[in-house]
Amino acid sequence: MKEKQMERMSNGKGFIAALDQSGGSTPKALAAYGVAEDTYSSEEEMFDRVHQMRTRIITAPAFDSEHILGAILFEQTMDSKIEGKYTADYLSEVKGIAPFLKIDKGLADRAKGVQMMKPNPGLEKMLERANERNIFGTKMRSVIHEANEEGIKEIVQQQFEVAKQITDAGLVPIVEPEVNIHSDDKAEAENILKNEIMKHLDKLADDEKVMLKLTLPDQSNLYKELTEHPKVVRVVALSGGYSRKEANEKLRHNDNIIASFSRALAQDLRYDQTDEEFNESLKKAVETIYDASVNKK
Known part of the structure; x- marks a missing residue:
């Protein structure tokens, strides 16, 4: 199964759906969906509501393998079921879509112009459970x-250190050092980031491969060299706060990069x-994001 998923992830046409809102971002995701905070009274109820939302998305006819290569899940979504199957099994067996898991524990406080990932002492056990699921x-x-x-050097160093743990566990890591779209020096940050990522890619062992999830850059095709690197399975783009229309337009100007949108996928x-x-709303979103992922200017 994983060999087939790897081949499709490397060469298939489509995009990755990001359905991984965690505890901090879930209330916003539910509010955007029309579920107000006063309609649930506990974290458990909140996660039940968001799982209902994700289930509705995943089981919809428009959520199909013709357009979607993979879907990123939150930990509790991985441990929940859809139509009697664990979510990852439903995605792969019923939908033909590769399941990914969000494994970070959120962001540390801002320092040196960045937010690193918080320590994650339970990562090893989480990776074991990910393989079980x-x-x-x-x-x-x-x-x-x-x-x-x-x-930026420290962020990339941390990302690749954790990526090594993930590849050692037999999973494919998506490295995501997001650049804030509102940064005053976004273009400069993106150039530094690209150079740092290249240094780490060049050091990877023969059996180590990663995916990259990056903010759509100010300079079109800035990351083309990364998309062509032999250690990169795929480069995907986050919407980062851009509307779907804006994100799709920027995506069209970046060859070999496909979408991995969250808010832009679910905004309607x-x-x-x-x-x-x-x-119908989901179908429109899926088709336009797919089109921007595979048809470039």
Whole structure:
């Protein structure tokens, strides 16, 4: 199964759906979906609501392997079921879509113009559970706010150190050093980031491969060299706060990069839509994001 998923992830047409909102971002995701905070009274109820939302997305006819290569899940989504199957098994067996798991524990406080990942002492056990749940790969996010060379070096170092643990566990890591789209020196930060990533890619062993999830750059095709690196399975782009229209337009100008959108995928989905309305909204989102991922300018 994993060999087939790797081949598809490397060469298939489509994009990755990001359905991995965690505890901190879940209330915002639910509010955007039309579920207000006063409609649930505990964290457990909140996660039940968000799992219902994700289940509705994943089981919709428009959420299909013709357009979608993979889906990123939150830990509790991995441990939840859809139609009697664990979510990862439902994705791979029923939908033909590779499951990924968000493995970071959130962001540390800002220092040196960046936010590193918080310590994650339970990572080894989480990776064991990910393998038990038939997860294909993982994702971990840190954030760059300024073109601070020292901070960016430290972020990339941390990302690749954790990526080594993930590849050693037999999973494919998505390295995600996001650049804040509102950064005053975004373009400069992106150039520093690219150079640092290249240094680490060149040091990877023959059996180590990673995916990269990057903010859509100010300079079109800035990351083309990364997409062509033999140690890179795929480069995917986060929407980062851009609307779907903006993100799709920027994506079209970046060859060999596909989408991995979250907010931009779900922005028109609402709790009170009929199933027909919901699927039509999702279908439009899926088709436009797919088109921007495979058809370039």
